[in-house]
Amino acid sequence: MDCLFCKIAAGEIPSAKVYEDDLCLAFRDIAPQAPVHILIVPKAHIASADAVTKDNSAVITHIFETIPEVARAAGLTNGYRVITNVGEDGCQSVKHLHFHILGGKKLPESMG
Ligand code: AMP
Numbered sequence: 001m002d003c004l005f006c007k008i009a010a011g012e013i014p015s016a017k018v019y020e021d022d023l024c025l026a027f028r029d030i031a032p033q034a035p036v037h038i039l040i041v042p043k044a045h046i047a048s049a050d051a052v053t054k055d056n057s058a059v060i061t062h063i064f065e066t067i068p069e070v071a072r073a074a075g076l077t078n079g080y081r082v083i084t085n086v087g088e089d090g091c092q093s094v095k096h097l098h099f100h101i102l103g104g105k106k107l108p109e110s111m112g
Contacts, residue, residue, distance in 0.1 A: 005096035009043040035104030046097040048086045076103040
């Protein structure tokens with residue numbers, strides 16, 4: 001499958017990795033939109049949050065258990081934002097589920 005984040009998860013394309021385990025990978029966004037901008041992705045391909053089912057959702061729990069650890073390690077002690085974009089209207093550009101972890105400054109209140 002020609003999927004950028006599958007290739008990053010497989011180590012075929014380099015990334016600025018900040019965390020990795022058997023199920024997920026976190027790496028710095030190549031075009032950061034905040035002082036800290038990390039993406040956390042499941043290693044197994046899931047197209048988006050809209051493709052989460054009972055059969056593949058265990059990794060979502062795992063990712064949300066991992067996010068506080070990643071955020072702490074990145075120095076996000078005063079809060080942060082977790083976002084996932086879905087589909088065309090959500091402006092999802094990479095069709096592999098990923099959660100943006102944004103922080104390091106007071107973020108804008110508006111989300112859309
Ligand atoms: P989204 O628009 O929600 O699909 O987010 C995709 C994100 O992936 C964007 O913030 C991009 O800057 C980021 N991105 C694209 N290619 C890479 C890459 N090779 N390494 C790290 N981040 C990337």
